[in-house]
Amino acid sequence: MAFTIAIDGPAAAGKGTLSKGVAAHFGFGHLDTGLLYRAVGRRMLSGEDPIEAARGLMPEDLDRPDLRSPDVAQAASKVAVIGEVRAALVDFQRAFARRAGGAVLDGRDIGTVICPDAEAKLFVTASAEVRAERRYMELTGKGQIVTLDQVLADVQARDERDMNRSEAPLKPAGDAVMIDTSKLDIDTALGVAIAAIEAKMPA
Numbered sequence: 001m002a003f004t005i006a007i008d009g010p011a012a013a014g015k016g017t018l019s020k021g022v023a024a025h026f027g028f029g030h031l032d033t034g035l036l037y038r039a040v041g042r043r044m045l046s047g048e049d050p051i052e053a054a055r056g057l058m059p060e061d062l063d064r065p066d067l068r069s070p071d072v073a074q075a076a077s078k079v080a081v082i083g084e085v086r087a088a089l090v091d092f093q094r095a096f097a098r099r100a101g102g103a104v105l106d107g108r109d110i111g112t113v114i115c116p117d118a119e120a121k122l123f124v125t126a127s128a129e130v131r132a133e134r135r136y137m138e139l140t141g142k143g144q145i146v147t148l149d150q151v152l153a154d155v156q157a158r159d160e161r162d163m164n165r166s167e168a169p170l171k172p173a174g175d176a177v178m179i180d181t182s183k184l185d186i187d188t189a190l191g192v193a194i195a196a197i198e199a200k201m202p203a
């Protein structure tokens with residue numbers, strides 16, 4: 001059985017945590033599509049042409065330990081405005097979405113461009129301050145040296161670029177269920193997401 005769950009939203013909205021929880025709950029596979037853009041951004045920072053990097057992306061590129069850094073996040077959102085980069089990543093994402101056994105994809109354009117026919121679509125948001133605080137805790141928890149102001153600036157700069165690009169801008173699909181996690185803990189947000197998805201499943 002193929003069943004696609006699209007989870008989109010702005011930077012550090014909690015898509016990753018929710019997606020992993022949803023995938024574990026339903027026994028589905030999970031693809032963090034942001035990692036694809038981060039891997040391309042990482043290769044651009046090493047001097048490669050981003051279009052060539054996207055076309056030649058290898059599975060091991062996704063395993064690099066430094067993909068979660070703020071520098072790589074910024075590079076990811078810069079390569080993500082390039083139409084040829086996005087085009088090179090489409091087939092892989094769509095094939096994953098239709099894998100047997102169900103799929104959760106999280107990103108920016110899953111419900112709008114990659115999987116407009118996804119059976120369930122969520123758009124996860126939170127205030128910029130809450131998102132920056134959560135990302136700050138995550139990064140410092142991993143030993144990275146950052147300030148809260150830097151993280152907030154990174155989140156806001158990426159949101160701005162992601163929402164205003166001409167190719168696949170960040171926006172909710174018309175039929176997405178909106179979940180604002182600003183005041184929800186992880187378990188509550190996960191419960192809301194699971195209930196919204198179950199409502200789309202065949203009885």
Ligand code: CDP
Pocket residue numbers: 010011012013015016033034035037038073076077078080106107108109110158159162
């Ligand atoms: O984890 P976080 O929300 O901070 O970012 P991410 O999901 O890893 O995405 C990093 C960057 O990749 C975003 O700022 C977007 O510019 C880009 N991206 C995209 O354009 N389309 C996607 N489907 C996923 C990510």
